[in-house]
Amino acid sequence: MPLYVYSITAATHPCRLDGLTGVGAEPAPVRAITAGPLRAVVSDIDEEIRPKRRDLAAHQEVQDRLMADGTVLPLQFGYTAPDDEAVTQVLRERAEGYLAALDKVQGCAEYQVKASQDEDALLLEVLQGSDRARQLNDRIRAGDADPRLPLELGEIVATDVRERQEDLAAGLIEALLSLAEDHRVRAPADGDILNISLLVHGDDKAAFLRAEAGLAERSEDVRFRFTGPLPPYSFV
Incomplete structure (x- = not known):
């Protein structure tokens, strides 16, 4: 199922996502996909996501929740992926770069x-x-x-x-x-x-x-x- 991707964090990030729903006309729960030392924060979608006010607010709410608990690589509004497997593959292939970026913005x-x-x-x-x-x-x-x-x-x-x-x-x-x-x-x-x-x-x-x-x-x-x-x- 297609996914909307909000952020990338370290696998050690607590990712307190309880109660958060994502973008879209019928928002799905926000969840995390873990692959080795990294996590991607995502939600399921069944439509093309456009920058409507409600969706922009939902996107930012996820970033704020994550940032309150640790370091996060926030993605700009609009990133999507075909399915969980595609996200997992990207996390594995680009792990070195993502970890370096997390280290750069840590505490910032x-x-x-x-x-x-x-x-x-x-x-x-x-x-x-x-x-x-x-x-x-x-x-x-x-x-x-x-x-x-x-x-x-x-x-x-x-x-x-x-x-x-x-x-x-x-x-x-x-x-x-x-x-x-x-x-x-x-x-x-x-x-x-x-x-x-x-x-x-x-x-x-x-x-x-x-x-x-x-x-x-x-x-x-x-x-x-x-x-x-x-x-x-x-x-x-």
């Missing part, structure tokens, strides 16, 4: 840091810092219909945004990355100018949160959004 959680800046404030700073940008903006506002003007202004703004992203990343390296075991930088989306995930050990959690707070306090026109602790999705 993921924290996400995103940053954005008001577009009007950003444009004002660009105009204040670039004579050429200010000239282009003045011509556009005066009614100059030359289609090259907004293109050139857009390029100047985009370059400035990239530079700001690099500056923010440099600041994070100093303020946060020294407290992280690892990090992943992603392309910003939805108007953000920074998107980074950090792997932080529990022993460094308090210091990391203090550094986060200090970073936000020092930023006048940049709005930071901090999320965590989360299962270490980005580091599996």
Whole structure:
């Protein structure tokens, strides 16, 4: 029977799954498949699983339950397998890599840091810092219909945004990355100018949160959004 796969853990993980039901219109109990030193946490499914709100919540509930009791390799939403035998085979074939990954994230959680800046404030700073940008903006506002003007202004703004992203990343390296075991930088989306995930050990959690707070306090026109602790999705 097809399976939905949530996570991989060590075989020594307690996997307290009593009462948990999985994804799907008719959720099946969540259970574990053990193969040597590893376990896969799964539930039976009889349909294609789509990212509906209820299923996303069920997926995350399993991760939270497991993470509360030990180290876990959380899989992104949507992983499936044909049957128990296929899962067992993968656990055996990839045991070395999974064990190394478990060792890497042991005692750690993921924290996400995103940053954005008001577009009007950003444009004002660009105009204040670039004579050429200010000239282009003045011509556009005066009614100059030359289609090259907004293109050139857009390029100047985009370059400035990239530079700001690099500056923010440099600041994070100093303020946060020294407290992280690892990090992943992603392309910003939805108007953000920074998107980074950090792997932080529990022993460094308090210091990391203090550094986060200090970073936000020092930023006048940049709005930071901090999320965590989360299962270490980005580091599996």
